[in-house]
Amino acid sequence: MPATESAAPALTRRANVMERLAILADAAKYDASCASSGTTRRNSRDGKGLGSTTGMGICHAYAPDGRCISLLKLLLTNHCIFDCHYCVNRKSANGPRAAFTPDEVVELTLAFYRRNYIEGLFLSSGIRKSSSATMEQLIEVARKLRQEHGFAGYIHLKTIPEAEPELVARAGLWADRVSINVELPTDDGLFRLAPDKNAGQIADAMGQLADAITDARDAKRRFKSAPRFAPGGQSTQMIVGADAASDSQIITRAAGLYGDYGLRRVYYSAFSPIPQASAVLPLQRPPLMREHRLYQSDWLMRFYGYAPEEVRQAADESGMLPLEIDPKLAWALRFREQFPVDVNRAPKEMLLRVPGLGLRAVQAILNARRQRRLTLADVGRLTVSIKKLRPFLVTADWRPTALIDAADLRARLTPPPRQLELFA
Amino acid sequence: MITARQAVHEDFDGWREMARHLVAAGVAPDGVVWTDGDAPADLFATPDTPLPLASDAALHRVRANVGFLDLARSALMHRAPERLGLLYRLLWRMQRAPRLMQDAADADVRAAARLAQAVRRDIHKMRAFVRFRLIDARYVAWFEPDHAIERANARFFIDRFASQPWSILTPRLSLHWLEGRLMEGPPASPDDAAQDDPTEALWTSYYRAIFNPARLKTGAMLREMPRKYWHNLPEARAIPELIAGAQAREAAMIDASASSAAPPAPQTLDDLAQAVATCRRCPIGANGTRAVMGEGPADAALMIVGEQPGDHEERAGRPFVGPAGAVLNAALAQAGIDRAAARITNAVRHFKHTPSPKGRLHQTPSPAEIDHCRWWLEAERAMVRPRHILALGASAARAILGRTPNIMAERGQPIPLPDGATLWITAHPAHLLRLEGAARAAEQQRFADDLARVARGLGSTA
Numbered sequence: 019m020p021a022t023e024s025a026a027p028a029l030t031r032r033a034n035v036m037e038r039l040a041i042l043a044d045a046a047k048y049d050a051s052c053a054s055s056g057t058t059r060r061n062s063r064d065g066k067g068l069g070s071t072t073g074m075g076i077c078h079a080y081a082p083d084g085r086c087i088s089l090l091k092l093l094l095t096n097h098c099i100f101d102c103h104y105c106v107n108r109k110s111a112n113g114p115r116a117a118f119t120p121d122e123v124v125e126l127t128l129a130f131y132r133r134n135y136i137e138g139l140f141l142s143s144g145i146r147k148s149s150s151a152t153m154e155q156l157i158e159v160a161r162k163l164r165q166e167h168g169f170a171g172y173i174h175l176k177t178i179p180e181a182e183p184e185l186v187a188r189a190g191l192w193a194d195r196v197s198i199n200v201e202l203p204t205d206d207g208l209f210r211l212a213p214d215k216n217a218g219q220i221a222d223a224m225g226q227l228a229d230a231i232t233d234a235r236d237a238k239r240r241f242k243s244a245p246r247f248a249p250g251g252q253s254t255q256m257i258v259g260a261d262a263a264s265d266s267q268i269i270t271r272a273a274g275l276y277g278d279y280g281l282r283r284v285y286y287s288a289f290s291p292i293p294q295a296s297a298v299l300p301l302q303r304p305p306l307m308r309e310h311r312l313y314q315s316d317w318l319m320r321f322y323g324y325a326p327e328e329v330r331q332a333a334d335e336s337g338m339l340p341l342e343i344d345p346k347l348a349w350a351l352r353f354r355e356q357f358p359v360d361v362n363r364a365p366k367e368m369l370l371r372v373p374g375l376g377l378r379a380v381q382a383i384l385n386a387r388r389q390r391r392l393t394l395a396d397v398g399r400l401t402v403s404i405k406k407l408r409p410f411l412v413t414a415d416w417r418p419t420a421l422i423d424a425a426d427l428r429a430r431l432t433p434p435p436r437q438l439e440l441f442a
Numbered sequence: 443m444i445t446a447r448q449a450v451h452e453d454f455d456g457w458r459e460m461a462r463h464l465v466a467a468g469v470a471p472d473g474v475v476w477t478d479g480d481a482p483a484d485l486f487a488t489p490d491t492p493l494p495l496a497s498d499a500a501l502h503r504v505r506a507n508v509g510f511l512d513l514a515r516s517a518l519m520h521r522a523p524e525r526l527g528l529l530y531r532l533l534w535r536m537q538r539a540p541r542l543m544q545d546a547a548d549a550d551v552r553a554a555a556r557l558a559q560a561v562r563r564d565i566h567k568m569r570a571f572v573r574f575r576l577i578d579a580r581y582v583a584w585f586e587p588d589h590a591i592e593r594a595n596a597r598f599f600i601d602r603f604a605s606q607p608w609s610i611l612t613p614r615l616s617l618h619w620l621e622g623r624l625m626e627g628p629p630a631s632p633d634d635a636a637q638d639d640p641t642e643a644l645w646t647s648y649y650r651a652i653f654n655p656a657r658l659k660t661g662a663m664l665r666e667m668p669r670k671y672w673h674n675l676p677e678a679r680a681i682p683e684l685i686a687g688a689q690a691r692e693a694a695m696i697d698a699s700a701s702s703a704a705p706p707a708p709q710t711l712d713d714l715a716q717a718v719a720t721c722r723r724c725p726i727g728a729n730g731t732r733a734v735m736g737e738g739p740a741d742a743a744l745m746i747v748g749e750q751p752g753d754h755e756e757r758a759g760r761p762f763v764g765p766a767g768a769v770l771n772a773a774l775a776q777a778g779i780d781r782a783a784a785r786i787t788n789a790v791r792h793f794k795h796t797p798s799p800k801g802r803l804h805q806t807p808s809p810a811e812i813d814h815c816r817w818w819l820e821a822e823r824a825m826v827r828p829r830h831i832l833a834l835g836a837s838a839a840r841a842i843l844g845r846t847p848n849i850m851a852e853r854g855q856p857i858p859l860p861d862g863a864t865l866w867i868t869a870h871p872a873h874l875l876r877l878e879g880a881a882r883a884a885e886q887q888r889f890a891d892d893l894a895r896v897a898r899g900l901g902s903t904a
Contacts, residue, residue, distance in 0.1 A: 035644065036643065036644060036647050039644060039647055039648055039651070040647050040648075040650065040651040041651075043648050043651035043652045044651040044652075046652070047651070047652050047653070047654050048654075061601035061602065061604075062601070062602065062603075062604055062605060063600055063601045063604045064604065065604045065605050065622055066605065067605065068602075068603070068605055068606070069602055070598075070601045070602040072598070076566070076569055076570050077570060077666065078570050078571070079570075079571075079649060079667065079675065079677055079678075080662070080663040080666050080667040081649065081652060081653040081654070081663065081684075082653055082658055082659070082660050082663050082681060082684050082685050082688065083653055083654045083655075083657045083658060083659055083663075084657070084659030084660070084661070084662025084663050085654070085659075085662075086666070087649070087652060090648070091652060101809065101844070101845050101846070103813065103844060109809070110808070110809035110810050110813065111810075112810070126644070129641050129644075130641070130644075130645060130648075132574065132576075132581060132603070132606060133573060133574040133575070133576070133581065133639070133641060133642075133645070134572050134573060134574050134583070134603075135573065135645050206860040209860050210844060210860065211844065213843050213844040213845030214845055288657070306657055306659070382546040382547075385544045385545070385546060386544065386545050386546050386547045388541075388544065389541060389544060389545040390545070392547065396547035397547075399546070399547045399549075399552055400546055400547055
């Protein structure tokens with residue numbers, strides 16, 4: 019392999035590469051995932067091939083929408099024979115269409131990677147000709163990068179559930195992560211807004227991926243030479259606010275997905291009005307804060323030991339999480355009898371339920387309280403702010419008396435609205 | 443007073459040697475002044491007292507755990523001169539309190555942890571924000587770290603880019619990876635990496651396209667990518683223009699949605715008829731023709747959906763009154779379905795046509811137009827709540843299903859809908875009028891068969 023690319027200058031001169039890149043990146047941006055973490059550690063320090071993964075993702079840039087740019091996120095083509103209403107690439111939309119060849123995507127990825135712009139590639143595609151033919155092309159890009167260029171960076175392939183199962187299985191041999199989007203939180207929503215898609219087929223494909231990932235992990239434990247299969251696991255995405263699903267329904271669906279398919283991540287993408295939107299969609303987009311609250315509820319289930327039904331308890335009668343306070347605080351306000359919690363004695367599970375105490379702060383408290391009895395000032399040094407904590411904590415020198423029962427506690431702990439929400 | 447000099451800013455082994463001797467010799471933290479560099483810190487100071495040399499036995503008694511060593515190695519890279527004295531104070535206190543490092547609430551432990559955290563962040567940001575330019579077959583980057591992290595970070599870049607020659611230039615030193623060896627050079631200047639690389643234009647174009655202007659969160663961006671890094675990031679030059687564009691777009695969207703937002707869904711069929719009459723939300727609605735509403739009972743068990751009003755329908759203001767209507771009426775009668783008991787309506791409410799010398803010629807509405815008008819049909823469905831829906835032709839079926847079905851494959855069989863109703867698909871009667879001879883007879887038979895199945899379906903649930 020040549021030490022530097024000879025192809026890059028040629029690439030920049032190739033016919034309208036820049037225009038096609040703009041079209042195909044623009045079409046890919048509605049996929050929220052950009053994670054490059056959680057895969058095996060690799061390097062190319064022996065001078066063969068290119069690239070490394072450290073286990074930790076790196077965000078190489080941030081866009082003004084606040085999202086991390088870690089991967090080159092592209093569609094191979096935005097031609098599509100499907101007609102999903104929420105999708106900017108649907109057959110009946112009139113935007114410009116473009117396509118890259120697998121070789122062009124390989125060259126772009128390498129040229130960007132060599133300049134340290136990216137951690138790797140996230141490749142997806144509209145469906146051209148057939149699902150299987152499209153899937154073959156996606157796999158070909160990954161195979162070329164790995165086999166012909168010794169690429170050790172991160173590869174995420176969006177899998178097409180309608181493709182033949184054998185192809186879905188092959189994708190995992192080259193990719194760090196594979197994903198299939200469930201698209202909408204309810205089957206009704208899928209039927210209405212993605213009429214060409216089939217909930218059963220999506221579930222089957224996710225199940226096959228989950229099995230293949232488990233099998234490969236088992237085999238790897240027994241045989242060193244066993245092939246890797248998507249070591250970064252499987253993820254999915256749900257669009258929030260395009261159909262009538264409530265937060266409770268979304269939480270239930272996410273909990274089911276984590277349980278049934280061992281997913282690494284569920285991404286929530288607030289539906290954003292797309293050019294040429296179909297009239298079946300709501301004209302208004304949901305507040306971005308709703309997406310944020312769903313991520314917080316996701317965190318509660320994955321890291322803070324909340325059962326899905328407990329997270330649902332934080333929602334109101336209509337099944338919606340409050341927007342002005344986070345779900346952990348909402349839960350604590352509803353179950354005030356569980357508080358205050360004694361920082362010097364409470365078990366870890368209870369400390370994790372105190373609004374304002376994060377995972378790191380809880381660990382620091384557990385370590386520090388072995389040394390001495392903690393005061394309110396000590397806790398203050400271990401966390402960002404104690405204002406929110408005080409009504410819920412007992413320390414060596416502090417006990418909230420009237421606070422926890424105060425009727426206006428919620429109002430006192432609700433942050434004042436910020437400019438951002440005016441537009442949300 | 444003893445002065446301890448740290449000759450190389452981040453040299454951990456050097457610092458540890460000095461600190462061990464000082465602890466072993468019993469020099470308390472307030473008995474030593476720590477300073478960076480070789481030159482005396484204070485011109486008026488008395489000459490330095492030499493560092494005490496402790497005995498091997500005393501040196502062996504100096505204790506430090508792994509937690510401290512890891513923290514100290516990172517904190518030492520911090521640019522703050524106070525780091526030296528702070529770390530010595532921790533080491534000194536640790537001799538009597540061996541578990542000191544676990545007390546994160548201790549002020550010294552916390553201060554050192556903050557230094558280490560700032561250093562780790564700087565290391566991470568360097569890995570993220572170094573941008574190489576291809577200059578004379580070598581990848582060259584100019585970068586300005588906050589702390590003395592360059593050497594510690596070299597390993598990362600070797601692991602990743604060992605197969606290409608690269609240089610990272612900084613104000614303090616330069617690192618060069620050439621022919622499989624790492625070499626260190628003198629301080630550099632930004633001019634040494636100032637040459638253009640055409641790939642940067644591609645990258646910036648990617649950065650523009652991946653940005654979603656419908657969601658502006660500059661605060662989140664600034665938190666992770668502070669302005670101080672921008673001048674070395676080619677893509678950052680696009681940021682001001684992207685933000686300005688998004689704000690203009692947002693304002694335009696608010697204006698537009700104020701004028702074109704859907705009215706609240708009508709509550710009665712009469713309200714619906716009035717609202718449809720004034721609908722101008724698509725080109726067909728705005729073509730000057732009269733809107734044609736559905737007709738029939740408000741609680742009909744069967745809803746029959748056509749494509750759009752034709753020439754006759756538009757003039758009469760009623761659905762299916764022209765030649766196609768006659769075909770439909772005959773077939774309904776033959777199947778035993780009472781037209782007067784059904785709700786008859788259309789997927790599209792206005793007449794899309796093109797003028798010609800022979801009169802107004804029918805034009806098929808586009809999928810986007812059907813999808814637009816679907817809002818009205820769904821409102822009508824929600825009020826009538828038919829148990830069966832008969833879709834005549836592909837446009838009508840699209841208005842129910844959201845996709846254009848294959849009529850030949852899906853006709854004549856019950857399709858369950860999420861609201862519990864059953865959909866039946868068949869051809870549009872106007873299609874029959876365009877056929878001749880045997881083809882027409884065959885299609886007429888299929889049409890009759892489809893309607894007969896609907897009649898049986900109606901009978902079983904009526």
